[in-house]
Amino acid sequence: MNVxxxxxxxxxxxxxxxxxxxxxxxxxxxxxxxxxxxxTFEDAFVDSTFDLVAATASYLSLDNRxxxxxIKNQKYRLSPPDLPFYCLTIVINEDNAGRLLCNxxxxxxxxxxxxxxxxxxxxxxxxxxxxxxxxxxRLIDDSEMREVGAHVKExxxxxxxxxxxxxxxxxxxxxxxxxxxxxxxxxxx
Numbered sequence: 001m002n003v004x005x006x007x008x009x010x011x012x013x014x015x016x017x018x019x020x021x022x023x024x025x026x027x028x029x030x031x032x033x034x035x036x037x038x039x040t041f042e043d044a045f046v047d048s049t050f051d052l053v054a055a056t057a058s059y060l061s062l063d064n065r066x067x068x069x070x071i072k073n074q075k076y077r078l079s080p081p082d083l084p085f086y087c088l089t090i091v092i093n094e095d096n097a098g099r100l101l102c103n104x105x106x107x108x109x110x111x112x113x114x115x116x117x118x119x120x121x122x123x124x125x126x127x128x129x130x131x132x133x134x135x136x137x138r139l140i141d142d143s144e145m146r147e148v149g150a151h152v153k154e155x156x157x158x159x160x161x162x163x164x165x166x167x168x169x170x171x172x173x174x175x176x177x178x179x180x181x182x183x184x185x186x187x188x189x
Contacts, residue, residue, distance in 0.1 A: 006067040010057050013071045014050055020076035021046055028077055032099065036089055036131055036177070040097050048098030049074075051119055052090055056100060059113045070108045073101050078135055089131040090114065096122055101135070106151045112159040115182065133177040145169055145178050152180055160184075 021029060026042035033045055040048070053074050060067045073084045085104040091097040096119075102109050111130075118125045132148050134140055140148070149169040156165055166183045 006057060006061050006071075009068055009071050010054060013053070013074060017049075017074070017076050018046065024076070032078065032087075032089065033097075035174070036097075036133075038089070038091070038097050040095055044096050045098055047121070048090075048092055048096045049100075050098070051092075051121060052098040052100050052114065055114060055117050056109060059110050060108060065108065075101060080136075083135045085135060087131075087133045087135055089133065090127050091129050091131075092119055092122060092127045093124055094128075106155070109155075111152060111155045115156065129179060129181045131172070131177050131179055133174070137176050139175045140171070140178050145171065148178055148180070156182070 021042075026046070029042045029045050032038075033040060033042065038045070053071065057067050057071060060070055075083065078087060084101040086102050086106065088100045088102060088106070088109060089097055090100065100109055115126050132140075146169075149167065152169070153162075153167055156167060164185055166185065168181045170179050170181070172179050
């Protein structure tokens with residue numbers, strides 16, 4: 001898929017996602033906001049999801065990776081069938097969060113790029129933290145929590161060292177969701 005096709009696909013996805021959201025009266029989005037107790041509104045969540053998907057698609061395109069497959073996985077409804085494994089809910093700031101859907105190894109999502117990405121619409125860069133939720137609703141046990149941590153660290157420590165960036169994965173009150181917190185060690189950067 002060339003760049004023009006990728007961005008045409010992205011625009012078509014946005015139109016379809018928004019159409020489904022409006023037909024559903026944004027219930028699917030509100031359900032996720034309520035579930036994670038986020039302090040954002042439906043329209044801000046959808047806009048931030050658009051921003052996250054567009055940024056990720058751009059980075060995939062720059063790396064000559066499968067933009068079309070990534071966009072195809074970004075479904076509006078978080079119910080079977082054919083769902084990816086995880087939903088990454090990325091909290092950009094206190095009022096803005098969005099989501100990306102991905103496989104168990106989080107392939108195609110470059111957290112380093114997103115952690116440093118400038119969100120011009122929001123006049124900020126990066127994000128505060130993220131939630132990783134299993135879309136099948138099953139328990140994320142200690143072993144899987146370590147696996148999530150390993151995937152995140154593999155991504156970020158490709159570009160940072162542990163001395164430059166702290167990463168912690170912690171269980172939430174939700175059995176199917178963990179929270180990943182990042183903090184830069186500014187003196188080491």
